[in-house]
Amino acid sequence: MWKVQLHKINYDEREYQSVKEVLDSGWLTISQKTYDFEAAFAAFLGHDVRCLAVSNCTAALHMALLVCGLGGGDEIITPSLTFVADQNVTQMVGAENVLADITSMEDWSMDPDDIEAKITPKTKAVMIVHYAGFACDMERIAGLCKRHNLLLIEDCAHTPGACYNDSSNQGQALGTFGDISAFSFFGNKNIAVGEGGMVVTRDQELFNKLKGLRSHGMSVLSFDRYKGRAVSYDVESPGLNYRIHEISSALGLVQLQKLEEANNKRKKIVERYFERLDNIPSVSIPYRHFSRGKPNYHIMPILLSETTDRAAVIQSMKQDGVQTSIHYPAIQGFSAYKNKINKTPKAEYVCAHELTLPLYPDMMESDVDVVCAALVRALK
Numbered sequence: 001m002w003k004v005q006l007h008k009i010n011y012d013e014r015e016y017q018s019v020k021e022v023l024d025s026g027w028l029t030i031s032q033k034t035y036d037f038e039a040a041f042a043a044f045l046g047h048d049v050r051c052l053a054v055s056n057c058t059a060a061l062h063m064a065l066l067v068c069g070l071g072g073g074d075e076i077i078t079p080s081l082t083f084v085a086d087q088n089v090t091q092m093v094g095a096e097n098v099l100a101d102i103t104s105m106e107d108w109s110m111d112p113d114d115i116e117a118k119i120t121p122k123t124k125a126v127m128i129v130h131y132a133g134f135a136c137d138m139e140r141i142a143g144l145c146k147r148h149n150l151l152l153i154e155d156c157a158h159t160p161g162a163c164y165n166d167s168s169n170q171g172q173a174l175g176t177f178g179d180i181s182a183f184s185f186f187g188n189k190n191i192a193v194g195e196g197g198m199v200v201t202r203d204q205e206l207f208n209k210l211k212g213l214r215s216h217g218m219s220v221l222s223f224d225r226y227k228g229r230a231v232s233y234d235v236e237s238p239g240l241n242y243r244i245h246e247i248s249s250a251l252g253l254v255q256l257q258k259l260e261e262a263n264n265k266r267k268k269i270v271e272r273y274f275e276r277l278d279n280i281p282s283v284s285i286p287y288r289h290f291s292r293g294k295p296n297y298h299i300m301p302i303l304l305s306e307t308t309d310r311a312a313v314i315q316s317m318k319q320d321g322v323q324t325s326i327h328y329p330a331i332q333g334f335s336a337y338k339n340k341i342n343k344t345p346k347a348e349y350v351c352a353h354e355l356t357l358p359l360y361p362d363m364m365e366s367d368v369d370v371v372c373a374a375l376v377r378a379l380k
């Protein structure tokens with residue numbers, strides 16, 4: 001249907017083989033592939049983190065808030081330019097969202113000054129998102145969380161392979177700064193398995209609680225009983241079923257091995273976009289001169305001018321066979337949040353004018369040219 005679609009998985013024989021191994025093993029729920037995926041992800045992030053594979057990133061974020069004991073009466077400062085999962089999980093534990101705005105039209109990451117301005121005696125945590133795989137200002141955000149004694153939760157849905165640099169830091173993986181961080185392996189992510197996620201922490205006590213929460217608070221998994229390591233189980237605390245599927249872990253393991261190469265391919269495509277888009281006057285590119293570390297080029301967002309009719313552009317590009325998207329509709333516009341959540345003027349402006357162009361590892365430079373030609377036609 002599309003000449004150039006928004007994203008495309010980069011699977012080959014290796015994913016098929018890994019899934020086949022699971023099917024041949026006769027065991028579909030958490031077992032060796034999941035343990036291997038968790039260990040490989042922890043080694044990949046470094047910094048002594050522990051990783052627990054879960055059903056998706058929303059589950060990981062929900063678990064993070066639950067194990068941190070956040071709930072009624074607490075305020076959590078959340079991003080304004082993000083997927084609504086960040087707000088939803090806050091609501092699901094009974095806490096209140098206070099949105100922090102983005103920094104500027106060039107830097108769409110959460111503004112540390114605005115985060116600090118939103119802190120009240122009820123604030124217990126700051127949840128950040130590294131939009132499109134570009135690191136937030138971690139030096140300032142981690143610093144203010146420490147000063148105000150706030151938990152730091154990183155929504156790392158966009159970040160596998162991205163890192164943060166400051167003057168004293170040679171590149172620290174995103175997801176290793178917070179008390180807990182949450183990754184997504186949804187079908188359009190840099191590690192794509194369909195549905196899957198990872199919850200990450202350095203804190204052994206939090207890790208133990210997360211492990212219990214993932215599987216009904218049970219002391220052993222079915223796999224332990226299958227292996228004859230246990231006959232029955234205890235329930236040590238109330239929990240949920242946020243387990244990952246063994247097939248997702250099998251895919252995740254291979255995708256992790258391919259990540260660096262895939263992110264490098266994304267980078268090349270983004271550079272081609274820069275060449276083409278720099279010549280289009282009514283378009284600007286966020287993070288064009290980014291200097292806080294290495295991004296992973298999760299998506300290709302652009303900002304249309306205030307007078308451009310975005311819906312007409314999307315329609316025209318669709319007619320030319322180019323799929324586009326919006327990251328993200330404003331939280332304040334959703335029925336569930338209208339008039340119930342604070343304004344964030346800069347993020348709301350971006351939400352009204354942002355357009356996401358196709359980007360995936362195996363995209364060709366000629367695809368970029370097709371997209372940009374369609375964009376130019378649409379803008380006329």
Ligand SMILES: Cc1ncc(COP(=O)(O)O)c(C=O)c1O
Pocket residue numbers: 056057058059082083085086129155157158183184185186196197
């Ligand atoms: C920024 C952000 N946070 C959270 C999520 C939720 O991830 P999942 O679909 O794995 O629950 C997404 C998914 O698109 C996302 O983009």
